[in-house]
Ligand SMILES: Nc1nc2c(c(=O)[nH]1)N[C@H]1C(S)=C(S)[C@@H](COP(=O)(O)OP(=O)(O)OC[C@H]3O[C@@H](n4cnc5c(N)ncnc54)[C@H](O)[C@@H]3O)O[C@H]1N2
Ligand code: MOO
C-alpha cells in the first residue's frame with residue numbers, strides 16, 4: 001500500500017473544534033427546496049418565507065354560545081330588571097344570520113358564528129333566560145354587556161401579508177395549525193439531504209454474519225444511518241469497503257453521484273491500512289484527479305485532517321467533487337462524537353438552518369462526579385444529564401473510551417473538558433454539548 005507510506009502521513013495539523021465547525025458550516029450551504037403535503041411538513045425546515053394570506057379572524061367571530069346584542073340595549077340590565085330583547089334569528093358556525101340586529105332585538109349565536117350586522121357584543125347563554133314577547137321568542141339579558149365583549153375582531157390575531165415563518169424554521173405542530181388556516185395544502189421545505197454511509201475496514205463483517213476470528217461486525221454503519229435519520233437526512237447505506245485506496249476512491253466517486261454528503265467510518269489514522277487517510281491526503285496535496293476544478297471554489301479541498309479533541313482526533317473533512325466528505329474515526333465512540341460535532345451541524349445547515357443555530361446547543365451543568373482527564377486535548381465526555389432542584393447535573397458515564405460503545409445509548413450530552421486542564425471536580429460547572437438539542 002505505497003500510497004499510505006511516507007512522511008506526509010504524519011504532518012497533519014490539528015485545529016480546534018470550533019475552527020473545524022466553522023469550516024464545515026462555510027462549506028455546507030442550504031440545499032434544494034421541494035413541496036410536500038402539509039401533513040408531512042412537521043419536522044422539516046421551511047424552504048421559503050410563508051405569509052398570512054388573509055386577516056385573521058376573517059370576520060367578527062363569537063367566542064361563546066349566547067346572543068348577539070347591541071350593548072346599548074343592555075346598559076341598564078340587572079338580574080332583577082333584565083333587558084328583554086326579541087330574538088330575530090339564529091347563527092350556527094359556518095352560516096350567516098338572516099337578520100341584522102336592530103335596537104331591541106338579539107340573534108342567538110353559536111361559538112365560532114359570524115356576528116351579525118348591528119350587534120357589538122355577545123352575551124353568554126348562562127347570563128340569559130328564554131322568554132316570550134307578544135307570543136314571539138325573546139331573551140332576558142341579566143347583565144349589561146360591554147361593547148366588543150366575547151367577539152374576536154377581524155384581523156386581531158394576524159394581518160394579511162405578515163410573515164408566518166422564515167426559511168430554515170423547523171416546522172412544529174403549531175406551524176401546521178397556521179399553515180392549515182392560511183390555505184397551505186403544500187409546503188415548501190428543504191429536501192432531506194441524501195447521505196451515503198460507507199464503512200472501511202477489512203475486519204468488518206455484515207451485522208447478520210457469525211463472528212469470525214479477528215473480525216467484528218460493522219456497527220458504525222447502523223449507528224451513523226440512525227443519526228442521519230435523526231437529523232432529517234436520508235441515509236444511503238453503501239456497505240463495507242476493503243482497505244484498498246483505488247477501490248475506495250472509486251466507491252466514493254460513485255457515492256458522490258447519488259448523495260449530497262458522504263460519511264465514511266474507519267481508516268483515518270496512521271495505520272498501514274488506514275485508507276481514508278490516504279484519500280484525504282490526496283485531496284490535501286491536490287492530487288485528486290477527480291472532478292472539475294472551479295476557478296474560485298475548488299471542487300476538491302481539505303477542510304481539516306486532524307482536530308484537537310478526544311475522542312476523534314483523526315476526524316477529517318473535505319470537499320470532494322464539490323460534495324462534503326466526512327471521514328469519521330472507526331472507533332465507535334469517536335465516530336459518534338465526530339458525527340455530533342461536525343456532520344449534524346452540516347446536515348442542519350443543508351436544511352436551511354442559520355450557521356450559528358446549526359451547531360449543537362450547549363448548556364452549563366453541575367458535574368456530579370470527579371472527572372480525571374489523561375490527554376492534553378479538549379475532551380468530550382459522554383454523560384447522562386438530569387435536573388435536580390432546577391439545576392442540570394452531568395453524571396459522566398463509564399465505558400467512555402473512544403473504542404467503547406456501552407455509554408453511547410445512555411448519553412444525553414458531551415461534557416467539554418477544556419484543553420490543558422487535568423479534569424474537573426465534582427460540583428464544578430461544566431459546558432455540555434446537547435445531543436439532538438435535547439436535555440433529556
Ligand atoms: N499510532 C497511532 N495509532 C492510533 C492513533 C495515533 O494517533 N497513532 N490514533 C488513535 C485514535 S485517537 C483513533 S480514534 C483511532 C482511529 O482509527 P481509524 O479511524 O483509523 O479506524 P480503524 O483503524 O479503521 O478502526 C479503529 C477501531 O474501530 C473499529 N471499527 C472500525 N470500523 C468499525 C465499524 N464500522 N464498526 C465497528 N467498529 C469499527 C476497528 O475494528 C478498530 O478496532 O486510531 C488510533 N490509533
Ligand atoms: O481521538 Mo481517538 O478518537 O481517541 O481515540
Ligand SMILES: [Mg+2]
Nearest residue numbers: 267269271274
Ligand atoms: Mg486505523
